Amino acid sequence: MAACFDVAVAGGGPAGAFAARELARAGIRTILIDPATTRPRLEGLGERVAHILRQKELEDALQAASAPMRRSVRWAGLNETANGERLVRRHDFDAALRKAALEAGVAVRTTRLRRIEQADLETGVALSLADGETITARLLIDARGRQAPSANRQKGPKTLAIAGRLSGPVPHSGTHVEATPQGWTWSAAEPDFGPWLQICIDADDLSGAGQAALAERMRAFLAQTQFDNRFDACGFEGDLLARPAGLVLSAPELPLPVLPIGDAAVAIDPLSGHGLFWAISSALAAVPSVTTLLEGGDPDLATRFYRHRVVGTFWRQARIGRDFYRLETDLAVHPFWAARAAWPDNEPAHATAGDIRLVQRVIVDGNRLREREVLITPQDPEGVAFVCGLPVSDLLDLSRTGSAPAEALRWLESRGLPSGLPDQPQKATENQTRMRETA
Ligand SMILES: Cc1cc2nc3c(=O)[nH]c(=O)nc-3n(C[C@H](O)[C@H](O)[C@H](O)COP(=O)(O)OP(=O)(O)OC[C@H]3O[C@@H](n4cnc5c(N)ncnc54)[C@H](O)[C@@H]3O)c2cc1C
Structure with missing residues (x-):
């Protein structure tokens, strides 16, 4: 017999684990399905996320992040140091959030969602898991990140991030962002993890496949003259990690009873450092829609509430990103910069003075x-x-x-x-x- 829940959450990254915990705390019978395979990596975590984690008594997850670090920037002629970000060890962070969900009463299955067998607002969802179990629930929250399937995606220029753990020290303290003709780079060193370097390039600018192609592309990027041989002494420990990193709107229509959150709804360009905030804030925004639907409230209200936030985030992030790329006028002739400065349109990112x-x-x-x-x-x-x-x-x-x-x-x-x-x-x-x- 299939195990039966109010809500099934597929994907236990920050969005899914956080949403599952919130729902369980609201007394909703919730199951979280995730294979627990987060690859070790560093990301930046801003103070807004740290604030929400403290507010929600998720101190253990915050322990997976460093104290705030200074960030230096070499971008559009700016060469400055600003208030920085915390460095978060994502594998530890995600595991801590899943543990917190379990402790809040979420049923956790360490496996993958294999297939959605049935999805209907009247009868709910039937899911088959990779371990052979079948689950039924009234709603499904899709938090499978960029791996979530979508029939109708809207995308910006295709960006690929290649990253790895450096074997030599990074040639700066804190975190560092730098614009180069071929794309941009983010590097950082966290005491419990070591130094990490990530480059973002045009996805079509990689030839070949596998680790050899990634290593070759990384070498060519770091050989750019502006680095002045800064990385000559650096090698990489272990495999390089390649991930798509362009902006994607996967859920322009919300296909109830499935509610996508986090990257499964809008995957954000890492340049903004907004991804973790969106993962957690979209999880928070989904909760009232879920409650409304479970209580037999108006599905139209729930859909409009959530959809507005998802679609609004996509366009705002698209235009904010475009404006950052446009700042780099000296690099505007290079294809990476030209494509990103032109997309999606010329509309302002924020409301203008007269917009009241x-x-x-x-x-x-x-x-x-x-x-x-x-x-x-x-x-x-x-x-x-x-x-x-x-x-x-x-x-x-x-x-x-x-x-x-x-x-x-x-x-x-x-x-x-x-x-x-x-x-x-x-x-x-x-x-x-x-x-x-x-x-
Ligand atoms: C290169 C790069 C650098 C970034 N840097 C930053 C940064 O510095 N700061 C920042 O805030 N954001 C950053 N981001 C964005 C951030 O990583 C994402 O926004 C965030 O991870 C989204 O969380 P999520 O839970 O929606 O998805 P994910 O973190 O992708 O989690 C999805 C989860 O679903 C699971 N899953 C997948 N398929 C299945 C399945 N079939 N069944 C069950 N589970 C499944 C996965 O195992 C995973 O645990 C970066 C993104 C990239 C690509």
């Missing part, structure tokens, strides 16, 4: 999804539904009559709206969705 409006959106209000008016401003591109506990549309009415509470009025002033919206609010009828944001 009230729109109708699906938000989370007291753990429930509801449709409400939100105020979009350049500082609040995601929209604000409540300010100091007041619905934002009520606050705008109060400010017109001079009776807004002092604290809420200060918030309006910080948005340049001391007397509400200048004209009659433009009430757009976008069928779009946002998370609740409070001032």
Whole structure:
């Protein structure tokens, strides 16, 4: 007989393990399926992720990351050091998150999802696992990362990352990002892991296959004149790791009862250092949709709420990435830079100064999804539904009559709206969705 759950989560990377734990903590019967095969590697982890981990009492996962390190940058004529990032040992991090999920009551299976045998909003999903077990659940969260299948992908230029553990020291302290004609590089050294070097190149710029081709491509990259023989003394320990690293939108439509999260929904260019934040924040955003669906709520509301966030993240990250590549005007003639500076379009990445409006959106209000008016401003591109506990549309009415509470009025002033919206609010009828944001 098939084991039966409310939610099955396929993939126990950061997105899946975090989502499974959140669902179990909300009293939802959850199973997590993951083969536990994360390859040892280093990535950067920003303070926003560290903050969420602390808030969620995931100190053990944070132990897999170093203290924040300084980051030096050689990009677009800048040669500077800025506030940096923590270095996270991904294999330890993922294992700690899966352990935390288990401790929260998630049933964990160390195997792969082999096939989705059936998926239907009425009857739920039936899954066959590689170890022969069959699972049924009302919903499936797909957190299989870039390996998740998708019938309808939207993609940016194809980027390939090649990375490995250096046998010699990296020639800098902290982390280092550098632009070169052939692409860009990120290098770092973490005391418990050692030095790590990653290059990002055009995927079509690799000829041949296997470790020999990767080593040859790495050698050619590091032989570029701008490195001044800096890496001549360095070799690599063990195999090089090659991974696709371009921006991908895999879930433009959400095929309920399957809800993709993390890289399975939007896989982000590592240049942004936003991937882990998205993995965890998309897991958090999926929870109210799951609760709504399990309680028999409106599937349309759940879909619109989540889809808006997924699609919005894809376009925002695409344009932010484009603007970073555009900064490198000296390298613009090289094909790697020309392709990425031109994609996806010329639209601004963020709302512009004049973009202030009230729109109708699906938000989370007291753990429930509801449709409400939100105020979009350049500082609040995601929209604000409540300010100091007041619905934002009520606050705008109060400010017109001079009776807004002092604290809420200060918030309006910080948005340049001391007397509400200048004209009659433009009430757009976008069928779009946002998370609740409070001032
Ligand atoms: C080269 C590179 C460098 C990066 N650097 C950074 C960085 O510095 N900072 C940052 O924030 N982000 C970085 N990212 C992005 C970050 O790695 C991802 O955004 C993040 O791992 C996404 O988490 P996830 O859980 O969605 O997917 P993943 O981490 O890919 O996890 C997917 C999980 O699903 C499992 N799985 C796959 N198939 C199946 C199956 N059939 N059944 C069950 N389980 C399955 C896998 O084993 C894995 O555990 C980088 C990405 C790349 C490619």
